[in-house]
Amino acid sequence: MKPFISLSTYGVINWLAVALLWGSPFAFGYYKVGGSALFLPLLFGWMQFIMAVFSNNKHGFFKQFPMEMHLFLDVVIGSFLLLSPFMYGFYTKEFWPQVLIGGLIFIAGAFTHKSPFTDRYRRHLPEGQLQGTDSE
Template sequence: MRFISTRTHGMIDYLMGALLIVAPYILGFADGTTAQWIPQIVGAALIGAALLTNYELGVVKMIPMPVHLFLDVAAGALLAVSPWLFGFADRVFWPHLILGLLEIGAGLTTRTTPETAAATAAGHTATVADRRH
């Protein structure tokens, strides 16, 4: 069930990206290890992808929304399993797991078409149909 609008998802993208970048400092695991760098790299990637996505809050609009959502799910999965994959689960894992699962959830529950694109397509279809009559 996809109930999050692409506009809302864009806001989530920028907030989640910023949160992932500052989380190691706020939560006390900014120690220069993989535990710190994984969320920061994922956060920077989320912001970069948001800037390049073809939705309301994108700047360059190169990445189609379905591709963006796939990248979100993949990034969330990497973040969620990273404590065990990279061997730091004995020190910290909750932030990575929780934020990773939230990112997966956002990717799976966001609509695949921006509201403006859907409205434009619907308007264009009506216009073409009107011209036939």
């Protein structure tokens, strides 16, 4: 399947995911559940924030973190967030916010341009997988 989310749109989705992850335990009231229901969205929110600040796209500030790695980690984080209510057993109390936010992060990571899951494989140079102008 072809990627259908541009990098500019992805930057907005990424900052939206940060805000949703930080605010969801308090907005939806499952901070009372405690434990992993509270800890995981806050932890993944901080991870998304750090990746968004250092991301190499239009909305990143320092542009040091490669987008391929960022998108791969988004797929991993999104799938973990999707499954966490069922793995940790709090699905009987609250699970829709984490499932929806995890699905958003998963889809954004998988279907954005430069994603390792939907883009073509690009040949890397043998010097530690780095590309430069002086190596060919």
